[in-house]
Amino acid sequence: MSGAYIESVSGSGARKYAQRRAAKGRPIKPSRPGGDSGGRRPGWVSYALLSVVLLASIFPLYYTAILGSSTRIEIAQSALPRLLPGPNLIDNIVAIVSNQQIDFWASAVNSVLVAVVVSAATVFFSTLAGFAFSKLNFRARNGLYIFVIATLVIPMQLGTVPMFIMMNQFGWIDSLAALIVPSLVGAFGVFWMTQYLRGSLPYELIEAARVDGASVLRIFWSVALPAAKPAAATLALFTFVASWNEFFWPSVVLRSQKTLPLVIPQLSGAFTADHALIMSGVFLIALPLLVGFVFLGRQLVAGVMAGAVKG
């Protein structure tokens, strides 16, 4: 197998590797022609461009950490006061966390509570509805499902004013219930779970459970729910991120209570023009999801790409 061919298909690195293998007396065997071998490895230009994109993705966070570990005077003197985050970042973060006016911990607890309850409920109700839409027969099933999808395009800001009036009537202004109850189940989740269960839950399993005398609820619990796990995990992630980052609706209904996104605009009021303290607060609040992303980013990527194919 010629070196020129290997280089043209897999790059110069592969050619060198093949030569080394050949020198050791274990030459690489050619793969079946026309087979799907994944194609040629791209050259360094692709990696360089991707590195630029990666830097652009990370830079704002790096910049925030840099400013957060400086002082206000340093920021006024230089656009980029230092190149690596310093210990001052910790001091600034401690100042944010211990500030009475900011009330960081209470807001963090609120954020976690709302996001966890909303994503757990969304996953449960969406899986339940998705199971019914994909695997159970009932009248008006298709019509109802089309209705669910149609509701996806309704701009939700349309109902903001009446929703506020309703929350006022319920006595939920400045209460977490106003954030949780309206978001317990959404059209996207139902759509997502229906599409997934349609393709990955065989009718044979349901039939088998039915023959064994299982009730529909039992079939849902013991057959559908386990089968739905991968899609449910992704849906939970997306719902969590959306709920965690939500800013518009909390700004409308909350007053003294806060979630973390509401804390951010408050920083500039609490530390007037002290950019170092403000940015350390921004960094602190942006950090939790980023840490989570290191561990769960793989699933998030898979979720975005799966959604694209189905949507």
Add this chain to the structure above:
Amino acid sequence: MKKVKDMTRQLSGPRRIGFSSTMSKWDIKLSPYLYVSPFFLSFAIFGLFPIVFNIWVALHDWDRRVGQGDFVGLDNFVWVLNQPAFWTSLQNTFSIFVLSLVPQLILALVIATILDQNLRTRTFWRMGVLVPFVVMPVASAMIFSQVFGQFGLVTPLMHELGWFTDVDSPFFHNRFLSHIAIATMIIFRWTGYNALIFLAAMQAVPRDLYEAATIDGAGRARQFFSVTIPSIRPTMIFVVLTMTIGGLQVFDEARVFDGTGSGGTGQGGSDNQWLTTVLYLFNLGFGDWQDRMGQAAAVAWLFAAVIIFFTLLNFFLTRAISTNTSKTTRAARTAAKRQAAAARSDRARSDRATQHSAEIASTEKGRSR
């Protein structure tokens, strides 16, 4: 008598008839409705009812604390349409939308094309482009306010060049520049996300098409425009539609833009330079200085009409374009498939010695490059 008893025993053996069977019949009949009901219940209360109720609110004076006031007919609509701020907000919204949509689409397509190769550590790169998606929009708005602010990265550079030296931070004064700053935040957040959607669509394109195009001597640019773009058109329509619906509802970024202690109030600028329509709605109904919920409801109706209009317009535009080209695409696709199959069988027919066919392949590839 005994016979009858035997018969019933026989019947109730394997096939259960009686109480439990009627139960299971009802179970099968009713369960589906029960399972889909949470969504419809929630939608009825928190989706449909507010939209209908919004008409009622828009036709009345409505105070946040006092509640419903006098019936005023269409006065709220007339009032809103006579507000220069409303029209400014619409202009700003569209300006920011266009400024963010176009670069975002181009960048996302380019990034997706780069990712759609046999990369090493591909999960790492894919995760890398998705990082901005998990940065809280309010946080990134604060960060970019700092980047574009007085002590940021861009303004000192512009001052150095002698531009806008009359103001501390031109991005908080000049209308167009403020739109660019806000569009940057949106581009930052969504480009990687859309790139991954495009990537998924690109990976579904049959590799035969590229093989055929290579054999026909098409370079990489030609392949991108003649194979990739037509093949992922449905996904592009989907992305443009979701971006239209989402992109017109900009709020977080505009609300927080002047938040880094630049003397801003979060109301969209001193002359409404970056007042978006949703921010305008928020200021009217829930801002600290105004209490005009009836008018805010009217804004919601008018804006919903605008969004629906533009979504439909975009939909029909993109669909018209795609149906025009998809005919040629389909023809091209079958032709390409046939060619690829022919090329494969050619190669298979040629000498069993892979050495030989490898040489052919290498010269083919060499010629195409």
